[in-house]
Amino acid sequence: MDFNFSPEDDAFRHEARAWISASLPEGWGRTVHEPEDETERYMSRLGWEKKLFHGGWAGIAWPKEYGGRGATLVEQAILAEELARAGAPEGLNIIGHNLTAPTLMHNGTEAQRRRFLPKILSSEEVWCQGFSEPNAGSDLAAVRTTAVRDGDHFVVNGQKTWTSFAQYAQWCFMLVRTDTEAPKHKGISFLLVDMSTPGITVRPLRQISGESEFNETFFHDVRVPCENLVGGLNEGWKIAMTTLAHERGPEDALGRQIRFKRELGRLLDVAKTQKRGKRAAIDDPALRQKIASSVIEVELMRLNCLRSFSKMLQGKPLGPESSFQKLYWSHMAQRMYETALETLGPAAALGAGDPATPARGMFQTGFLQSRAFTIYSGTSEIQRNIIAERVLGMPK
Amino acid sequence: MNFDFSAEQYMFQDSVRAYLADAWSVARLRRLMEGDGFDATLWHGLTDLGLLSILVPEEHGGMGLSFVDLALVFEECGRALVPGPAVETMIATDVLARFGTQEQKAALLPGIATGRIKVVPAVVEADGGSDPAEVETIASDAAGGWVLNGRKILVPYAGLADKLLVSARFGATAALGLALVDPTRAGLTLRPQALFDPSSRACEVIFDNVAIGSEDVVGAAPIAASVDRVVDAGAMAAAAQMTGIAARMLDLAVDYAAQRVQFGRPIGSFQAIKHRCADMMVQVETSRTAAYYAAWALSCDAPEAVQAVSMAKAYCGDAARFVCNEALQIHGGVGFAWDLDLHFYLRRAKTLEYSFGDASAHRERVLSAALAAREAA
Numbered sequence: 128m129d130f131n132f133s134p135e136d137d138a139f140r141h142e143a144r145a146w147i148s149a150s151l152p153e154g155w156g157r158t159v160h161e162p163e164d165e166t167e168r169y170m171s172r173l174g175w176e177k178k179l180f181h182g183g184w185a186g187i188a189w190p191k192e193y194g195g196r197g198a199t200l201v202e203q204a205i206l207a208e209e210l211a212r213a214g215a216p217e218g219l220n221i222i223g224h225n226l227t228a229p230t231l232m233h234n235g236t237e238a239q240r241r242r243f244l245p246k247i248l249s250s251e252e253v254w255c256q257g258f259s260e261p262n263a264g265s266d267l268a269a270v271r272t273t274a275v276r277d278g279d280h281f282v283v284n285g286q287k288t289w290t291s292f293a294q295y296a297q298w299c300f301m302l303v304r305t306d307t308e309a310p311k312h313k314g315i316s317f318l319l320v321d322m323s324t325p326g327i328t329v330r331p332l333r334q335i336s337g338e339s340e341f342n343e344t345f346f347h348d349v350r351v352p353c354e355n356l357v358g359g360l361n362e363g364w365k366i367a368m369t370t371l372a373h374e375r376g377p378e379d380a381l382g383r384q385i386r387f388k389r390e391l392g393r394l395l396d397v398a399k400t401q402k403r404g405k406r407a408a409i410d411d412p413a414l415r416q417k418i419a420s421s422v423i424e425v426e427l428m429r430l431n432c433l434r435s436f437s438k439m440l441q442g443k444p445l446g447p448e449s450s451f452q453k454l455y456w457s458h459m460a461q462r463m464y465e466t467a468l469e470t471l472g473p474a475a476a477l478g479a480g481d482p483a484t485p486a487r488g489m490f491q492t493g494f495l496q497s498r499a500f501t502i503y504s505g506t507s508e509i510q511r512n513i514i515a516e517r518v519l520g521m522p523k
Numbered sequence: 524m525n526f527d528f529s530a531e532q533y534m535f536q537d538s539v540r541a542y543l544a545d546a547w548s549v550a551r552l553r554r555l556m557e558g559d560g561f562d563a564t565l566w567h568g569l570t571d572l573g574l575l576s577i578l579v580p581e582e583h584g585g586m587g588l589s590f591v592d593l594a595l596v597f598e599e600c601g602r603a604l605v606p607g608p609a610v611e612t613m614i615a616t617d618v619l620a621r622f623g624t625q626e627q628k629a630a631l632l633p634g635i636a637t638g639r640i641k642v643v644p645a646v647v648e649a650d651g652g653s654d655p656a657e658v659e660t661i662a663s664d665a666a667g668g669w670v671l672n673g674r675k676i677l678v679p680y681a682g683l684a685d686k687l688l689v690s691a692r693f694g695a696t697a698a699l700g701l702a703l704v705d706p707t708r709a710g711l712t713l714r715p716q717a718l719f720d721p722s723s724r725a726c727e728v729i730f731d732n733v734a735i736g737s738e739d740v741v742g743a744a745p746i747a748a749s750v751d752r753v754v755d756a757g758a759m760a761a762a763a764q765m766t767g768i769a770a771r772m773l774d775l776a777v778d779y780a781a782q783r784v785q786f787g788r789p790i791g792s793f794q795a796i797k798h799r800c801a802d803m804m805v806q807v808e809t810s811r812t813a814a815y816y817a818a819w820a821l822s823c824d825a826p827e828a829v830q831a832v833s834m835a836k837a838y839c840g841d842a843a844r845f846v847c848n849e850a851l852q853i854h855g856g857v858g859f860a861w862d863l864d865l866h867f868y869l870r871r872a873k874t875l876e877y878s879f880g881d882a883s884a885h886r887e888r889v890l891s892a893a894l895a896a897r898e899a900a
């Protein structure tokens with residue numbers, strides 16, 4: 128066990144820190160913030176992601192042959208820490224980077240990897256995930272969207288829902304039913320679909336936060352070339368499980384930790400300036416305890432990731448125990464945002480647009496967004512089922 | 524950067540676990556409710572395994588290893604409810620190896636390594652709360668040394684320890700430091716205390732003009748950092764032991780839930796029970812993360828060591844509280860029966876929860892450090 132970094136790691140950290148501070152706008156996080164308008168915000172995130180790519184900081188842990196630097200997991204963790212320290216923005220092509228890429232590296236053909244990975248890396252192609260349907264949520268294997276073979280194409284018909292970033296995406300990976308007779312897990316295939324194909328309609332859905340990150344996505348006689356099938360016909364379920372392991376695993380969590388650390392830092396600042404009568408909020412002993420819990424829990428999120436990383440470094444595979452990461456961070460982040468609103472006190476009732484709103488409404492929005500953390504990527508109930516049955520071996 | 528133990532460290536954990544599974548049990552622990560609370564066979568077994576020599580430097584006959592090598596051992600000690608003063612002596616060993624004079628080390632460490640000498644911390648005072656600096660025991664100047672006056676409570680196994688590590692304020696400057704005091708010294712009275720955990724032992728210790736020499740002060744002159752170290756090492760070891768207890772309670776709950784049948788099916792097939800166990804697992808795993816990190820940070824005096832220790836003590840304390848309570852709940856009525864072993868784990872965990880600073884005190888320490896760091900950034 129050793130948390131000290133090698134001279135090479137320190138050099139890497141230096142390089143990353145210097146690049147990040149030179150690349151973010153002057154005054155970032157203090158006087159300069161992300162755009163208020165949602166579309167502009169996503170576009171600015173996409174811009175940042177492309178900047179990372181041009182600087183050589185995208186997908187650093189990917190193999191060199193696909194455009195990565197073959198960086199170690201440790202370097203990946205260092206980069207995440209440095210991005211967190213600088214309060215850097217998130218990306219837009221998170222699904223491409225974190226889900227499509229590892230899925231293709233594990234299950235794709237060489238031709239698929241060569242076709243798709245470089246453009247994920249450069250964020251020229253943004254990806255969305257077409258798993259959920261109106262009648263297939265937690266019971267994902269109940270998907271009904273069909274794909275029927277017609278010569279060298281599949282013809283896709285059906286509806287996906289809650290499809291995040293579909294309105295910005297060039298590509299979608301989706302689960303489709305290719306055998307309606309087989310048991311539900313055995314008739315599913317995994318397809319890569321060009322979002323500009325005729326027959327696709329994307330309808331943004333408004334979320335409780337007021338934003339429209341997710342969409343309804345309709346497929347009407349959408350023709351998808353057979354070469355876009357990942358893995359074998361009717362083998363989609365197994366592949367979806369790899370995708371989900373990455374969606375719930377430590378690499379995803381480490382990225383999110385960037386945001387939580389940044390907002391926690393802002394919370395400490397706000398707690399010092401926000402008044403409770405004559406004293407600052409931070410001097411309220413009950414509130415101090417709750418803020419301290421968040422400081423601890425956010426740091427333990429990072430350390431949980433590093434502990435999993437160390438297991439991965441030794442070649443131990445990511446199994447169902449990766450579920451504990453997601454269950455941990457989703458609930459701890461919800462507690463953090465509750466505490467943030469409590470810190471604001473009566474000002475919690477202000478909308479983001481009011482000039483008197485502390486931290487530009489970041490915590491109100493964060494609170495609303497945080498309610499989704501325990502729903503997407505598998506609800507907490509589903510994560511608990513998985514842990515109980517597959518990790519603890521409890522009876523079905 | 525590597526947040527994992529080495530193959531040797533895991534092997535050592537396995538041998539400790541195997542030894543304890545074979546030689547120790549709650550049934551044997553129950554016997555310690557009578558008598559002096561000491562099991563000589565177990566003590567020798569642990570000594571033979573090398574537990575007490577891990578922290579003793581090689582020049583004094585030990586292995587010269589660190590808390591990282593002990594983190595998994597502490598966890599096993601919690602898991603198996605190993606009685607004191609094993610962990611207590613290990614904490615004292617760390618402090619002596621760091622702050623003791625050459626003579627103190629030569630006099631005590633070789634004997635600790637062979638299991639002959641037991642040293643325990645005496646740092647808790649009735650009115651002291653959780654802050655180690657809140658010490659009212661006084662060491663006044665006297666010719667050739669000091670005179671101790673004061674009162675400590677919850678001094679573990681004071682009756683059979685060879686030396687007590689007593690925190691006190693020394694002389695006119697009220698400098699904090701540690702005194703090494705033989706419990707048989709004139710002027711010192713021991714009163715065995717009734718405990719929440721009847722399988723362990725502790726005394727109230729009253730110092731009434733106890734004369735000590737300057738050679739009895741750890742480091743010859745008082746060192747405030749030595750007092751902090753006892754508390755930090757103690758908090759880390761408590762966090763690791765609570766992790767072990769919580770892990771064991773989770774195992775017991777999962778096993779029981781698989782066997783116990785109600786409504787024609789194992790209660791473990793009910794989602795309410797499964798989901799509770801899953802939440803317990805999340806907290807057990809995160810406790811491990813926190814406790815291991817604290818052990819590492821202390822072992823190499825990392826700049827973030829104090830925060831790491833406080834994070835662990837706060838998180839593991841809350842987690843052990845949750846896991847132990849839920850494990851009891853999952854057992855139903857039998858969980859409340861004296862004859863079932865659960866309450867020994869519960870009592871030990873609760874005792875550890877309030878030792879070396881409770882979760883609230885440690886959260887406060889974490890927050891102060893975080894605010895200072897933010898200020899500096």
Ligand SMILES: Cc1cc2nc3c(=O)[nH]c(=O)nc-3n(C[C@H](O)[C@H](O)[C@H](O)COP(=O)(O)OP(=O)(O)OC[C@H]3O[C@@H](n4cnc5c(N)ncnc54)[C@H](O)[C@@H]3O)c2cc1C
Pocket residue numbers: 255256257258259260261263264265266288289290291292341499502503504505506507508509512794
């Ligand atoms: C912000 C956001 C973004 C999303 N983005 C995407 C995306 O990009 N792509 C995509 O495919 N999907 C996406 N989703 C969908 C998400 O994966 C689903 O909402 C989720 O899997 C739950 O499915 P459901 O909404 O149908 O709820 P349901 O499955 O109907 O669940 C309703 C409630 O019942 C509980 N429940 C269900 N089954 C069980 C059970 N067996 N045991 C106990 N309790 C159970 C659930 O835990 C939940 O509390 C997104 C969701 C959100 C909120």
